[in-house]
Amino acid sequence: MTKTPVIAIPMGDPAGIGPEITVGALAKADVYNAGKPVVIGNTAIMEKAARIIGADVAINEISSIDEAQYQYGTIDVLSLNNVDLDSFTFGEVQAQCGQAAFEYIEKAVSLANEGLADVIATTPINKESLKAADVPHIGHTEMLAAMTDTEDPLTMFEVKNMRIFFLTRHLSLKDAIDQMTKERVLDYLKRCDAALQRLGVSSRKFAVAGLNPHSGENGLFGMEEVDEIRPGIDLAVEAGIDAVGPVPADSVFHQALQGKYDAVLSLYHDQGHIAAKMTDFEKTISITNGLPFLRTSVDHGTAFDIAGKGIASSVSMEECIKLSAKYAPHFTGK
Known part of the structure; x- marks a missing residue:
């Protein structure tokens, strides 16, 4: 019982x-x-x-x-x-x-x-x-x-059936980009996976949001995805984490709402906050893990x-x- x-x-x-x-x-x-x-x-x-x-x-x-x-x-x-x-x-x-x-x-x-x-x-x-x-x-x-x-407590938003984690929080966008290293992406995907395990979530497929338009188009619009974000995801996959990306930020949250992903790793504060609060402002709830x-x-x-x-x-x-x-x-x- x-x-x-x-x-x-x-x-x-x-x-x-x-x-x-x-x-x-x-x-x-x-x-x-x-x-x-x-x-x-x-x-x-x-x-x-x-x-x-x-x-x-x-x-x-x-x-x-x-x-x-x-x-x-x-x-x-x-x-x-x-x-x-x-x-x-x-x-x-x-x-x-x-x-x-x-x-x-x-x-x-x-x-x-x-x-x-x-x-x-x-x-x-x-x-x-x-x-x-x-x-x-x-x-x-x-x-x-x-x-x-x-x-370093881990913040997760939940609204409807969408969960959002944050790679960075209260930083300027310029400083947040400096934190988007492959080592940090790997560390956070591991921590996010452990966080969902602690909450009793058995299905844990993660999508990492892209930073630049169209996730940079393989370097046409910035090298962050090529140099740091995708290599960090690859390292996480090698470590046994079910993760994909970077997925363009203009579609990844919609796809998560449709059930394609169990959680999204947002790269910076407003990226995830806007997605959650536009989905349902009043029902966006924060969980500190x-x-x-x-x-x-x-x-x-x-x-x-x-x-x-x-x-x-x-x-x-x-x-x-x-x-x-x-x-x-x-x-x-x-």
Whole structure:
């Protein structure tokens, strides 16, 4: 019998839409019942969020995860009570909110490391708020890497039946091209294959996206494919990885959606992000692999401009929670 996973959900930046989309998602029976959700956050702000969106749920404050009820209609909140409500405002950068968001994540990681949570499903945090709080990390991935002593976490997007990995992330395009070496292509294809194995995926055919138009047309439009990308793929194939390419980037993602490939290795940030978000912006979910535990995340920000107004869509958070429940029973660890 498959174990129902405990899903730790850090509330995110209290001033953002995190509380609202968390309540909105957990107010839906199919989402709530996908696992055993526990929110790490602030009881009063979660209650505010429930009132703002008109959700018919009760907020159950708990002091330890053992007290969670896991009953649809009640949202268990492991409350850290680390926000001064007298000075709190929705939609503004506040140091206390940056610090609070960091502490929610820290607690979620602690639960996962202790085996009390099976997966972490994260909500948006704000880089300016983190900076105002002197938190020494720019985002979730960097925090999680530091908290788990993970050198280079691997990011995967999933939307519909398409999975996308990233050879490079937050670099200028010029610097990203410098990272497109045959050694890196080989290393990442090995890591991507291992990542899908950890998620319980048995069929693992990879396509590597091309960099230049038509994948360079054998050197007519650039030599990157000839000198580095294709040789890296060839080395991966020799190592037993089922990989092809480089496949022109204007068609590879469509082909993956049609089921031709199980995953695509995108060469740079926007190449894969555009493909995923044009497919379905709200249902594009990020999975961080290479950690000791599974982590899924929405792929949007705190949306301070609409926070506290009750108009934020919870669709992405719903998908985030359901995807965490889908993979958690098969996840085999770092």
